[in-house]
Amino acid sequence: MRLLDARTPSFRDELMPLLARDEDTVGGIAAAVTDILAQVRARGDEAVRELTERFDGTDGSCGYRVSPEEIEEAVRVCSSEALDAIDLAAGRIEAYHARQLPEDVRWTDEIGTELGWRWTAIDAAGLYVPGGTAVYPSSVLMNALPAKIAGAERIVMVTPAKEGRLNPLVLAAAKRAGVTEIYKIGGAQAVAALAYGTKSIEPVDKIVGPGNAYVTEAKRQVFGRVGIDSIAGPSEITVIADEKADPRAIAADLLSQSEHDVLSQSVLITPSRELIERVEKEIGVQLHGHHREKIAREAIGKQGIAVLTEDLARAAEVANIVAPEHLELVTEDPDALLPLIKHAGAVFLGRYTPEAIGDYVGGPSHVLPTSRSARFSSGLSVYDFLKRMSVTGCSKKAFEKIGPAAARLADEEGLPSHAASVTLRLGK
Amino acid sequence: MRLLDARTPSFRDELMPLLARDEDTVGGIAAAVTDILAQVRARGDEAVRELTERFDGTDGSCGYRVSPEEIEEAVRVCSSEALDAIDLAAGRIEAYHARQLPEDVRWTDEIGTELGWRWTAIDAAGLYVPGGTAVYPSSVLMNALPAKIAGAERIVMVTPAKEGRLNPLVLAAAKRAGVTEIYKIGGAQAVAALAYGTKSIEPVDKIVGPGNAYVTEAKRQVFGRVGIDSIAGPSEITVIADEKADPRAIAADLLSQSEHDVLSQSVLITPSRELIERVEKEIGVQLHGHHREKIAREAIGKQGIAVLTEDLARAAEVANIVAPEHLELVTEDPDALLPLIKHAGAVFLGRYTPEAIGDYVGGPSHVLPTSRSARFSSGLSVYDFLKRMSVTGCSKKAFEKIGPAAARLADEEGLPSHAASVTLRLGK
16 A cells, blocks of 8 residues: 655655546447447347457347346245345345335425426336446346336346346346346447447336446547436445454455456545555455455555545545545544545444445445546435436415516517517516 | 318328428538648637637737627616616526535445445536527526536636627626626637637537537537537427416417528417417517517428317426427416426426516526427536536455456456456455
């Protein structure tokens, strides 16, 4: 880990470049994706099948929809411990998101205008689930359950299968989460099928879920025709800890990001120089014989940062600059620190809430803003699958009161029919 | 207007192509924008100045920031009627959006986990205001006031000036709306300055507001580094009317979209064939001598649609297919129809609420989802300038209860440090 001292004047200038992530899309990817989208748009299922057979080797002669029998078979081969854990997680995620459901609001203002807003669900949600080596059944729950709680009628999952095979626990999680359709397709072609629809796949209204560079670029290109969630970058964690924190626990928390990806960032912020030293040592111990040692060692070495601050209040300020995806407050009184936190995707309080609790069983979605985007965006929630329509209704009296100002502004803006739509009703 | 009959089996197939808008970005624009962004990123103020002098002819030798004296002078030259109308509109927009401010939520679940979420404001909002012939002071209020109510500290407005001159009412509206900085710059270079920052302009966290194809493409390209609002297309209105509706009023309402742009769409849905005929006639009358006749005539001719339905319930279904930006319910009992509406940006109830009320003085923002994106997105609101961080805090007991399931799922996903961060704390 690189050590920075927040008490030096050059601190911010040293920190900022370390937080910057390469965000440019490689030119070749954008063009390749544009071509794939055009093919699927023009030739539908035929193009999806050609591309899927080429990239995934999955035979599409019977279509790509996963049958109820395949799902039942998948559930059968999962261990009951794994299924119980999925069920516990799903129950807690449902309970948390049910509290998020907002109520419609309506009132009459002082001049007699009916005002308010109504929330309605999107009809169809698309969920991209990556294939490949790292397969995360928990992400299926975290993406699909907020859509289900919001009331989306269709929840359509796409995921690439290597030669037709899918991870059984992913299918079991999809069943538990109320996914209504699953297709064994992936890549930009799957995003295209969800956005434009094909003969065998009805289009959806919004596409969520992480994917590789092609999937991300495809989501960017179909944005506008459908909604998308935010662009996910490498995972990150920031831990604010006091001198009493257990170095073993903190080391494990930092490594729990490093083990994801060589670009994953772990940041420790503390007023205790001794803690930094003990955590560094403990990281060395825990990396020894680690199942993903190579990735974790490179990530913590190149992307790891330890920041020494004068006190915990300053630590909160530094965390706001980092604007991390995950923020642990491993201190004696985390609730005293919480009001100082302005920018973070998810906050974990105290000594018994490692980020892994939030990854699986806490309740809030683990789909969170990365790469400092917690400055302006939020984690996935039921709001992502709802939209709000405003409601305005003037009584004759209210209209007579505010209509003339509307007509005046329409005149100022040079829009005569806007003005006429008011003045005609005013009887002028 | 094109006449469609919703009672025919081919209705949906006839309607859908009429709703489709050309959404592809012209290739040349994307490349030109990429180049402009790179220039501003590399050379900052110097590049902004070169580009602004070239495109707008606005001299940048004293910088582009609008001085307090310029703003005071602008307010002086506006008529008091116009300023009063701005003030009335601003007061109503503030009152509506103040009601939207959400509360933080916190609870303890049955096993002793602290759960909830907190809302915090973004630090700095950027607001793009188009220049050119059509200048809309109302849009300044509608974009800036939700940011102010949300609590953004900086509200930074950029707008291109032709040879240094800005519309006085735009400046007056900016002052009333609490805009904290105004720069006379526009185009992709202004978006780049807001996203990356320059020596004279601090970067912002989110950029909202409509613009031309270059501005829209620039927002798309900086998305991720900063937040953006949705991609705005041509404006649209759908009116559901019963047989008692006043054809003159309905004609004006339909034309109030047509006068914006030749691509603006106006849709009338009604069970009354007679109303359609009378509205058509009235449109002819109102177009005669219309200040923007050419635009309005082309728009209503090519993009106008009248749909005949068996009843009002079916009219609501058709409106849900259209998913319009603006929806008027000009019927005897609009509140009876409202629960059937699933997809719309803003709804206007009854005979005395023309859309122009919503454009200026209703209260809700007039920045709304276009091109059927009301299927998955909402109008601008305080939520666009707030973000929500989730909060999770386990007691030792709660942790012991749910920790094992988290460790189990971490094992299933092959993430040993995730599992270790739990088992270490469990004392295993």
